[in-house]
Amino acid sequence: MSMLRTEHLSFAYPAAEGGKIVPVLKEINLEIDRGSIVAILGHNGSGKSTLSKHFNAVYLPSGGKVWVEEFDTADEAALLEIRRRVGMVFQNPDNQIVANVVEEDVAFAPENLGVPTDEIRRRVDASLAAVGMSEFTRHAPHLLSGGQKQRVAIAGVLAMEPECIILDEATAMLDPKGRRDVLETVQRLNREKGMTVIMITHHMDEAELADRVIVMNRGEIYLDGAPREIFQKVDELRRIGLTVPETVKLLDALRQAGWNVPLSAISVEECADAIAAAMQQ
Secondary structure: OEEEEEEEEEEEOOOOOOOOOOEEEEEEEEEEEOOOEEEEEOOOOOOHHHHHOOOOOOOOOOEEEEEEOOEEOOOHHHHHHHHHHEEEEOOOHHHOOOOOOHHHHHHHHHHHOOOOHHHHHHHHHHHHHHOOOHHHOOOOHHHOOHHHHHHHHHHHHHOOOOOEEEEEOOOOOOOHHHHHHHHHHHHHHHHHHOOEEEEEOOOHHHHOOOOEEEEEEOOEEEEEEOHHHHOOOHHHHHHOOOOOOHHHHHHHHHHHOOOOOOOOOOOHHHHHHHHHHHHOO
16 A cells, blocks of 8 residues: 555746746656655755655645645645654754753644643653653753754654654764664664655665665656665666765676676675675686
């Protein structure tokens, strides 16, 4: 069953006076399955973040349709149900933190949704536990590290109990440990709760974790498939200004030098085994 679906989705920002309207999204037809992890890649200006903002009606289509389960995002009466189902975490956690105490920040969204007080308490505790931040319940968010702030931002979205979470460049400002913490959290939530996860990212190692990779270019879907399939298309990715995981980059260089190694070995372990096997030939 699909969690999200677009039909001939087009979008353009309003043009400046006397200017020309430039389409950002062009006839996007896409279906994302419930419970999947999907990475959306693309260079700046490719349309990937604009696409993600259509999934919970931050933006509405200029043309075509976007569906969240059975709800049409253009239906104003369905907006609350859409926002209950799809939560977004943005690049800078400081832009999402609204309270002076961690637990109050996490409680903010469910309070606005009219959730009863006892249920809010349960959700706050459960959400902070899910992201490994229970011991920081009474802390001031501004004193936390970047990774910890981002986990609080994720907890705030989880407290809404969404069926889908979108990470819009949510790890871009984090150090490697912070990125790893956030990715481990969302993988666990996908595995344990069946939550649909969409990662808008430019980190190829993050995309390796996905079930599916969608590559955007100039407002259109350029490539769509499993990571192992997409990352073998080294020349096609480079043609639009993208790179590939370091493992694939190494294997491609070895192939150029005449080694018989597969580009499908995208994990570090698979890459090492492929090189070891090639050395024994």
